[in-house]
Amino acid sequence: MILGKGVHFLTRTLNIGGGSAAPGYYALKIDPDLVVHLASQIPCTIIITGTNGKTTTARMLAQFAKESGLKVIRNHTGSNLERGIASALLSHFPLLTSHLPDLAIWELDEAAFNKVIPKLKPDMIVFLNAFRDQLDRYGEVDSVVKKWCQTLKVVDPKTSIFINGDDHNLLALKDCFKGSVQTFGLESNKITGERATMQNKTHKLDFEARNIKLNGLTGSSFLLQTTNYKLQTTLPVPGIYHVYNFLAAYILAKKLDISDEYILNSLKTFQPAFGRVEKFDFGYIFLIKNPTGATQVLQTLAPELKSNDRLLLALNDNLADGTDVSWIWDIDFEQCKVQPFGFAQGESAKCKVFVSGTRAEDMALRLKYADIDPKQIAIENNLERAFEEARIGLKGRLFILPTYTALLELQRLLTKRGLKKHYWKEAT
């Protein structure tokens, strides 16, 4: 553990990374049971998994918990593999047991979940969704859900399990778990997920968001209906997908006995995580990782775009992005029939689009086939140059939609220019 702390200090001091995974990597090499040793001393463990929304949900829940006075530990920089957890434990674990955190919030990706769950023995698990994502890495949705099912079969029946009841694929998990399962979802505007053969039965939800009103980029409001009470909620982050993230965080917080007062209070100051609808002086950054998430982002964004706004789409095909770029053809650009997508009531699109990244040409082509005039599209593979060009003469806002490694690159660029703090220095 001392060694791990040393590596952690070194990587941060030498500025070769946020120090979010390297110490854990080395520590796990030395002591493979490290996660078990340390994690088992924390009184309550919560696991958040799913394709999209893990980081935002974890961040929201952590904020609710802190507001209510709980001490929280989590793998908070999107480093959600086993070694990310080990690193978080190493850097934040107190040397005195009297200073132990009350609560651990771990976000786990689709694959790490099955590996880590038996070791962590969580008190609560929430499944956010199962969308197709990086098929070259995670495999098909059916096989992801099947493996989750197998893992759930051996989870202690006393564990509290929460499932997004609108995602048809996830409903199958109810039968895999011996204990009881609660569901959450939306009354309308449901994101139903990948299952093609729709189930006709409408599923009764335990926590439901009703009368949802979307207020552009500023957020949304809705009535949260549970089995025995109602709560009017205002969410300061935009998009339907964030309503799901909030519901998940809310349910977990209630299970922790955090009062609505703390929750609603801390929501007011909630800031989205690292590139998830992150606001800057020049505009916004929306991370895009997979077709469902990207389509959701576009649906949120499209009605807000004005003709002097600009878009910068950065598509990389590194391992962490997925090496297959086919998924961009499943993003529903066609559905966003507003500027700059060329359909605005006979008016030709004016909003300029920049594409960048290792597969910028593929993204440009995708836009061409969504009826954006190629003359409107500027291709610049180098993200730094693309970012500079996109800001020259910018009168409106710049919306940047990067894939994961492009987002990391952007963070470095913004830090270099003093537009952003090191992400690991951000307040958690």
Place this chain on the structure above:
Amino acid sequence: MKLVIGYLYPDLMNIYGDTGNIIALKKRAEWRGIEVEIKNISIGDRLKPRDADIFFFGGGQDMAQGLVASDLVKSDKGKMIRQEIERGVPLLSICGGYQLLGDYYGPHEGSKLPGVGLFPAYTIASYDRMIGNIVVESEFGKLVGFENHSGKTHLKKGAHALGKVLQGFGNNGEDALEGCIYNATRYKKRRDEIASDYKNAIGTYMHGSLLPKNPKLADWLLQKALAIKYGKEIQLKPLDDALEEKARQAAIAKFC
């Protein structure tokens, strides 16, 4: 002019971004003033002769593929597709679609899953996952795409490959061949078959999506469809493919 694209099992066989091929066919026809209708054909639907002028059949998840395989046989759609292909209707099938149109699929355990028997090819399950960018030399020039499969497809004697693998695995990672172009006259000589050498059905492992970055192949499918539907050769108006070519060349340069 109007073309109907028959999209086979779009709800079940669409997981690898193959919808981009439909988008490419539709747009490239519309940019030339040809009206396009997309007809979704799935489980329970009936398929009649001349329902579609082009067929597209994408890749799906394993479970979906089982459902589709049995529907193709039970509903006679498989037979109808074959009959239409013999008439010269063009088809593009990718990954799972390609496998299901072959002779059979041999899983790790259990009995062979019979295919539609269009392509003179069979597929055997393997424990290797063949994933990555792929570049193929073909009569349509260099084709570029992305493959992700564990089934190994072997062409039978007399079958024509779509092309030769320059980068990647292709049909099976062993014989450097990729895909199959069905050749009606040479594969199954039928008594009353038209003598002409139709080669209008293509099976391949290339996602990407394939057609947007390989517009020559997209136009070939459109041209074949028009020729069969209207009974004469129709020249397609040339399009400005500078961006398509740029994307294709960038991918080839990166991976080959």
